[in-house]
Amino acid sequence: MATAVGLLLHDTVVAMALVLPLAMLLGQWGRLGSQGIYAATGALFVLTNGSVSVATSAARLGEALFGALVGIAVNALVRPPLYLRDSRAVLRDATEEAHDILRTVGAGLAEGRWDAEEAGTWHERALRLHRLVEQAHSAVVWSRESLRANLRRRRTGTVTPADKGFDDAVVVLDYAAVHTAGVTRTVLEAAAGDRSAPRPHPELARRYAEFLCQTAHTLRLYSHSRFGDECEDDLCEAVTGLRGTLQDLRRDLARSTTDDPDEVATYGALLAQAHRLADRLVVSGT
Incomplete structure (x- = not known):
């Protein structure tokens, strides 16, 4: 969401005003559990970490996707973080x-x-x-x-x-x-x-x-x-x-x-x- 708004709007302050309230609401979703508090933090990181461009956004999303795939593969095929x-x-x-x-x-x-x-x-x-x-x-x-x-x-x-x-x-x-x-x-x-x-x-x-x-x-x-x-x-x-x-x-x-x-x-x-x-x-x- 932060990436999409950042690409459409080239004003960081306006983008933050639109994205952060929605990210805060999204963070209350029960399915996210204790990780929900990081929704707004992630959005803020995207919008303030340099200019938002297609290249940087694609790289960031690709890194996130790669990390998610590694975590899923380890959890499903090797050993879950069992507590x-x-x-x-x-x-x-x-x-x-x-x-x-x-x-x-x-x-x-x-x-x-x-x-x-x-x-x-x-x-x-x-x-x-x-x-x-x-x-x-x-x-x-x-x-x-x-x-x-x-x-x-x-x-x-x-x-x-x-x-x-x-x-x-x-x-x-x-x-x-x-x-x-x-x-x-x-x-x-x-x-x-x-x-x-x-x-x-x-x-x-x-x-x-x-x-x-x-x-x-x-x-x-x-x-x-x-x-x-x-x-x-x-x-x-x-x-x-x-x-x-x-x-x-x-x-x-x-x-x-x-x-x-x-x-x-x-x-x-x-x-x-x-x-x-x-x-x-x-x-x-x-």
Whole structure:
């Protein structure tokens, strides 16, 4: 587009005024992904890198075409830039981080530690977990893209991200990140100096801590089951136990003798996050 406009118009400023807005819009096309930001940069390079003539334009387009053909040939016939191992590693790292956060928060609640500074650290880790999940999703997308139209993959039977349930793992981790952040936020509010969200009864907190530790264990088993380890029976058992623990948490709230509605609200908020996280693990693990 920049080449065509540059050949028609011999005024660089006018050509830029016409091309750059369109290039910016084109860069938002979802199919271009993260490469879309280079649409306007490429157009600007064409229009400002000397005069636009038929000879220079033909040479530039020929170089681009040659590079594209080399990339396609290597990807289709030799070896794709496969990042499957990186995808698996990033997903495992995100799962382990989610596991560690849930275990740490669970241990803190079980011991009655409601320090605002420590709770703030937990919440910051939970927020960073979401960025890890985004990196995992990006790695899976790049892995799938690298295998497109690759003939060698069909001959060698290369495993694709979709074959190992990578997308499902990303969804589960996204749920874990969102609701772990919700749990840590509620704990942080309850631990704050102004006590805007009262702490639940110590016995309720202890039972909830057990649930968090059990959820962390189930999440780790889920990760192992999706990435090659034979632990389906252990996962099913953990999911069954998680469902039972969730029912116990409901009964604990119903039997609570507290008269403070704010205290009940705090535990209810924690219980709501537990429901959403457990529901996703139950659905994915069965």
